[in-house]
Amino acid sequence: MTTDPPDATQPPAPEPPAPVPPPPQSTIHEAELEPGASGRVLRGAEITFDAAVLRRHAGLNVVVCGEDQNANRRLASRIESAVGPCQRADPHIRHAGAHALPHYQQTRRDPPGPAGHTFYETARRRARRGT
Amino acid sequence: MRYFTPELIVMGQAHEDQVLDEQNRLWEDAGDRYVAYLDTVRSHFPAGLRQLDESYYLHDAVVHGMGRRGQSFVIVLQLDTPPQSLLTFTYDLVEDPTVIKEALPAEVCGSGPIVDWQYDEIEMAPGEPPTWRQSILLSNGWELRLHFRDVQVQEAQAVLPAPRNGAVAGVSFVPQRAAQ
Numbered sequence: 001m002t003t004d005p006p007d008a009t010q011p012p013a014p015e016p017p018a019p020v021p022p023p024p025q026s027t028i029h030e031a032e033l034e035p036g037a038s039g040r041v042l043r044g045a046e047i048t049f050d051a052a053v054l055r056r057h058a059g060l061n062v063v064v065c066g067e068d069q070n071a072n073r074r075l076a077s078r079i080e081s082a083v084g085p086c087q088r089a090d091p092h093i094r095h096a097g098a099h100a101l102p103h104y105q106q107t108r109r110d111p112p113g114p115a116g117h118t119f120y121e122t123a124r125r126r127a128r129r130g131t
Numbered sequence: 132m133r134y135f136t137p138e139l140i141v142m143g144q145a146h147e148d149q150v151l152d153e154q155n156r157l158w159e160d161a162g163d164r165y166v167a168y169l170d171t172v173r174s175h176f177p178a179g180l181r182q183l184d185e186s187y188y189l190h191d192a193v194v195h196g197m198g199r200r201g202q203s204f205v206i207v208l209q210l211d212t213p214p215q216s217l218l219t220f221t222y223d224l225v226e227d228p229t230v231i232k233e234a235l236p237a238e239v240c241g242s243g244p245i246v247d248w249q250y251d252e253i254e255m256a257p258g259e260p261p262t263w264r265q266s267i268l269l270s271n272g273w274e275l276r277l278h279f280r281d282v283q284v285q286e287a288q289a290v291l292p293a294p295r296n297g298a299v300a301g302v303s304f305v306p307q308r309a310a311q
Contacts, residue, residue, distance in 0.1 A: 033212045039188040059295055069155075070148045087239065088143050088151075092135070092190035092250050093162030094169065100188065102155070108241020108270050115211075115295060117191075122155060 026066035026075045028052045039100030041119045042130030056083045063119040063127045076120035080104035084113045098125040132266050134161040135250040137235050172255040177281035188212050192248040215294040217287045222279040225262050234274035241270040
C-alpha cells in the first residue's frame with residue numbers, strides 16, 4: 001500500500017502561457033502649442049474624454065498620445081466630432097524634426113466652430129511633455 | 132503646390148486606416164523632400180524671408196486681409212501659436228500675384244468668414260540676386276502665388292482679436308469712469 005499522493009507520478013502541469021499585455025491605450029492630455037517656428041505640441045495633464053470635449057468647446061487644444069497611431073487618430077476624431085463637424089489636417093513641414101502633429105479641427109463654417117485642435121501622435125511625431 | 136498637393140490633402144480626409152496610413156507616409160515623404168530642398172537654398176534667403184522662416188509656424192494662422200499697393204502685396208494674419216501675434220507681411224513684388232481660386236475641391240474648403248493659412252512652399256528663382264516664389268494654400272481653396280524679392284515682416288502683440296488666453300500685454304483696460 002502506497003502513501004504517495006495519487007498524482008505524484010504524473011508530469012507537472014505545464015505552466016500557463018504568460019499573458020500577452022494589451023497594447024497600451026491612447027491617453028488624452030491638455031495641450032498647448034509652443035511659440036515660434038516649430039509647431040511643437042506641449043502635452044499637459046491627462047484628462048478624460050468628456051473633459052477633452054469641454055476643453056475643445058472652450059477653444060483650447062488637446063492631444064491624444066500613445067503607441068498606436070490608428071487608435072490615436074480614431075480617438076482624436078471622436079473627440080473633435082463630439083464638438084461639431086470637423087476635418088483632419090496634416091502638419092506643415094518646413095524644418096527638419098518631427099515636431100508638429102496632425103490634428104482634427106472644426107470645419108471653417110458660418111457661424112464658426114470653436115478654435116483650437118485635437119492633435120494626435122503618430123509613429124514618427126510625438127508631443128513633448130511641457131505644459 | 133509641388134509637395135503638399137491638393138491630392139494629398141483630399142486623401143487625408145479619408146476614414147479608412149489603410150488609406151490614412153498611406154497618406155501619412157506620402158505626406159512625411161513630401162515633407163522630407165521639401166525640407167531637403169529648402170536646406171539647399173536657405174543660405175540665399177534675404178533677411179525678411181529668413182525672419183519669416185525662422186520665427187513663425189504659419190499653419191492655421193487666420194488671414195485677416197490681403198491686398199495690393201503698387202509693387203507691394205500685403206497680408207495681415209494672426210498666428211495660431213501663442214501669443215497669437217498679428218503679423219503683417221509686405222512683399223516686394225517682381226510680378227503680379229496670381230490667385231487660383233479652386234485649387235482645392237469644394238468638399239475640403241471652408242465656407243465661413245474665417246480663412247486660414249494652410250500650407251506654403253517657397254522656391255528660389257534663378258538670378259543675381261535670386262528672387263523667390265511662394266505658393267500659399269488657403270482654407271477657402273485659393274492658392275496665392277507670389278514672386279518677390281523679399282518680404283518685410285512686422286509683428287504686433289494682438290489686442291483685437293484678443294489672444295485666446297485673454298492675455299494682452301502692455302495695454303490697460305479700464306472702466307469708462309476711470310478713464311475720465
